[in-house]
Amino acid sequence: MSHSVLAIGNALVDVIASATPEFLAGRGIPKGSMQLIDAATAEALYGAMGQGREISGGSAANTVAGMAALGAKPAFVGRVAKDQLGDVFAHDIRAAGVDFATPASTGGNPTGRCLILVTDDGDRTMNTYLGACQELSEADLDPQMVADAGILYLEGYLWDPVAPRAAMKKAIAIARAQGRKVAFTLSDVFCVEGHRADFQDLLATHVDIMFANEHEACALYQTASLDAAMAEMAKHAGIAVITRSAAGAVVLANGERIHVPGEPVAKVVDTTGAGDMFAGGFLAGLSEGRGLADCARMGNIAAAEVIGHFGARAEADLKALVKARLG
C-alpha cells in the first residue's frame, strides 16, 4: 500500500517528570531547551529526577501518530533497539495506526529516550539520549515505499547523526525523482545553529513544505525580525508554516500570508509535542485535500489537545475534535 506520509525520525520513549525551575538551574539546564546527552549524563539525570511516566515520543513519530489519529495512513522509519523500551515504542506507534517496520538493532546502544522535565507552567525541557536512533542507515529505507508515499516528512533533529542524515538524503533523492513532496521541520534552534547552511540549502532546493516555530525561523536567517525570516522562507518552500504557540500559526504560500489563531486550552499541563502535533494535524488536513487555513486549524486543534496532558501523543479523539470545530 502507499502512504500519505512517510516520516523518518528519532524513535524515542519520553520519560516525563515534574521539576522545579531551581532543579533545572542547579544542573545548568536552560529551561525550555532541548539538548543531546550521552549515556552517562542520562543515567545521572534520571537518578536525580522525580517519578516518571514513560510515553512514546520522537518528533516525527508523534506527528505521524497524530496523523493516524486523524484518519491518515502514514508510515514511520526509525531505529529502536531490541529491548523493553524498543518494544514500547514499536507497540505504541503501531497501535496508533502507523506502519512501522524498521528492524530493531541488537548489540548496539539501547533504545533512545528523552528525559523531559516539566515545570508548573507546562514548559518542557528535553534531554535526549539518542541511543539506537543514531544507528538508522540508508539500508533501512525501502526505496519503493519512499517512492510511493505522497509526502516524505523529515525531522531536523535527525540531521545531527551521520548515518541517519545519509538515509534522509537518499530518501529525499528518491522522493524528488518521483515528483513527491518533501516536508521538513527545523525541530529546534540548536539544530538550526548546527546545520544552518544545510537547512538553508534544503529549503531552497529540496523542500516543499517547511515547519518552524518563530524562534527557529529567526535563527535560520539570523534575524530578530520574524517578518524578515518569513519573507525569506516564502521565497523558497512552496508552503512554509510558522507556529507561534498561543498566538496560533502563519502559513506562507502562493505569495499569501494566512494567519490562523490558536485554539483555546483550559490548562497547559505539558507543552511537549505541541509542534509535532501541529504538523500532524496540518499534514492530515493536506492529505484530505483541505485548504491551507483549515490545515493550520487542524494543526492547532491537535496541538491544543496534546498540551492539556502529559505526553506528546493524543489522548482524546482528535477526529471528533476536528469534526466539532471544522465539520
Next chain:
Amino acid sequence: MSHSVLAIGNALVDVIASATPEFLAGRGIPKGSMQLIDAATAEALYGAMGQGREISGGSAANTVAGMAALGAKPAFVGRVAKDQLGDVFAHDIRAAGVDFATPASTGGNPTGRCLILVTDDGDRTMNTYLGACQELSEADLDPQMVADAGILYLEGYLWDPVAPRAAMKKAIAIARAQGRKVAFTLSDVFCVEGHRADFQDLLATHVDIMFANEHEACALYQTASLDAAMAEMAKHAGIAVITRSAAGAVVLANGERIHVPGEPVAKVVDTTGAGDMFAGGFLAGLSEGRGLADCARMGNIAAAEVIGHFGARAEADLKALVKARLG
C-alpha cells in the same frame, strides 16, 4: 534507620491504555476485574491493546509511595528483574522517597507488569503478568529492618505465589515477635476466593489493621450483607477499614463504626490505585498519630487525587491537599 511502614508487595510497572467495554467483552475479560496472566497471554493482549503509558505501580508499592508523598518514611520489599522496566520501577519508588533495596534478579523472568485497560467511565481492568515478582523469597528480607519497622504492610495479591508467601509469613513472625503492628489488604475478590481460609486465619490471629473494599469483605465471609461482613471483621483485627468507592470509608475499631464520606472528584479518569492510595493516606495518618477519622479522610484525599488522572501514583502535592482539607 527504622521505617514507619515496611511493605512487601508486587513490583510492577503498569501499562495503561484506553479500551472500550466491547474490547474487554470480545476477549472475555470481565470489566473491572484483576486477573493473573502468563507471558504469552500478556504478549497477545499487549499486541491488541492501544497506545500505552508506562507508570510504576504495584499495590503495596503505590501505598508506600503515597505515604512518602505525605511525609512518612516507608520501605518497600519486592522483586524486579535487571531490565529497563525494573530500572523504571526502582527509579520511581526511590524518587518517591521510599527505601527500596531488594536486588534485581538476573536470568529469570522479566520485570512484572500490569496491563491496565481503562474504560471511559474510569473503571480499570487489570491483567497482571507477575514475572520477576514471584522470585521474591525469604532471603530478600532484612530481618532487622522488618523488626524495626513500626508497621509491616502486606498485600493479598502476593499471597498467591509460593516463595513470596513464605517471605511474608516470615516477616509476620519477625514483626509479631517484636510487638510490631501487621497490616494487610485483601487486594481483590479473586485473592479472597483463592485463599479464604488463610486470610480468615491471618485476620483472626496475626493482623492488626485490615483493609478491604466492600466486595472483598463480603467475599471473605461469604455473605451478601456488608453489615454481616463488618461484624465479623470487627471481631478480629484491631482496626478494620472498609472502602466504599464514592461512598467513602468505614473504620471499625474499639467496638465503634466510624463513617467517613468520600472526597469530591471533578472527573474520574482512572480508578487504578484508589484503594492503594487510600491505604497510603490512612497509614500516613496513623504514623503521624492522627485519630482514625482523620486517617480515613487522609486516605480519601489521596484516593481522590489519584483517580483524577491516569496512573496510580500521585501527581499533585498530597501534603498540600491534606493541609488544605484537614489542617
